[in-house]
Amino acid sequence: MTYGATQSAAATPSRLPYVLASSGKHDEPDIYISFAQAAVGPRWQGAGPGTSILFAVARPSSRGSVRLASANPIDSPLVDPGFLTEPDDVERMVIALGMVRDIGQAGALRQWSGAELLPGPKVQGDVDSRAFIRRTTGSFFHLAGTCRMGTDDLAVVDPELRVHGVENLRVVDASVMPSLLSAPPNAAVLAIAERAADLIGRPG
Numbered sequence: 001m002t003y004g005a006t007q008s009a010a011a012t013p014s015r016l017p018y019v020l021a022s023s024g025k026h027d028e029p030d031i032y033i034s035f036a037q038a039a040v041g042p043r044w045q046g047a048g049p050g051t052s053i054l055f056a057v058a059r060p061s062s063r064g065s066v067r068l069a070s071a072n073p074i075d076s077p078l079v080d081p082g083f084l085t086e087p088d089d090v091e092r093m094v095i096a097l098g099m100v101r102d103i104g105q106a107g108a109l110r111q112w113s114g115a116e117l118l119p120g121p122k123v124q125g126d127v128d129s130r131a132f133i134r135r136t137t138g139s140f141f142h143l144a145g146t147c148r149m150g151t152d153d154l155a156v157v158d159p160e161l162r163v164h165g166v167e168n169l170r171v172v173d174a175s176v177m178p179s180l181l182s183a184p185p186n187a188a189v190l191a192i193a194e195r196a197a198d199l200i201g202r203p204g
């Protein structure tokens with residue numbers, strides 16, 4: 001959600017503040033909300049003066065895929081992020097939109113928020129909100145889980161990051177996460193790397 005500027009943006013620290021909230025439809029906090037001192041356009045199409053409250057489903061039900069395009073290893077893989085393929089994610093985004101509208105209209109933020117630009121006053125009710133979300137949703141690029149860790153038949157790596165059925169090969173990155181985290185993933189990727197360094201350095 002984006003507001004027109006009521007004052008010029010001051011110099012800000014580079015890190016965006018964010019909060020985790022719950023849609024009430026998941027066991028974990030599943031709504032990620034961050035605040036930006038810019039009027040961000042849909043699908044990251046530029047930014048102007050203003051403020052934005054960005055929101056996302058941090059624990060999506062939708063699943064994308066990465067598949068081989070051919071037997072040639074040089075060919076780029078077929079990547080389908082599968083955004084919003086599960087209606088449950090759209091419903092949780094509608095709940096999140098309501099949450100950030102409440103936050104945006106809070107008295108404490110009044111000095112920074114002017115008129116609501118996006119979605120704007122014409123978007124009211126669940127039908128309009130769903131259409132707005134399908135039209136404008138982009139990605140935070142927190143991709144994970146394409147080489148999921150586990151002990152079942154479909155898992156790619158075991159709990160020590162070793163690829164099932166292949167000797168001396170580990171995967172050490174966001175792809176081993178069994179599911180997305182509630183928070184941005186970079187710190188967890190570093191933790192996976194630290195753990196892998198211990199495992200690889202362990203004698204025997």
Ligand SMILES: Cc1cc2nc3c(=O)[nH]c(=O)nc-3n(C[C@H](O)[C@H](O)[C@H](O)COP(=O)(O)OP(=O)(O)OC[C@H]3O[C@@H](n4cnc5c(N)ncnc54)[C@H](O)[C@@H]3O)c2cc1C
Nearest residue numbers: 140141142143144172173174175183184185186187188189
């Ligand atoms: C625009 C953007 C903004 C982001 N902002 C945040 C944020 O604010 N906070 C946060 O926590 N996370 C953020 N993320 C997510 C975070 O950057 C990733 O989750 C994290 O970097 C994933 O780490 P990784 O090691 O799994 O993959 P990567 O960091 O992508 O590392 C993969 C590495 O493998 C190399 N590689 C790929 N293919 C091959 C190959 N065939 N052979 C050899 N090397 C190869 C690549 O060159 C790359 O260096 C952001 C991501 C993007 C794209």
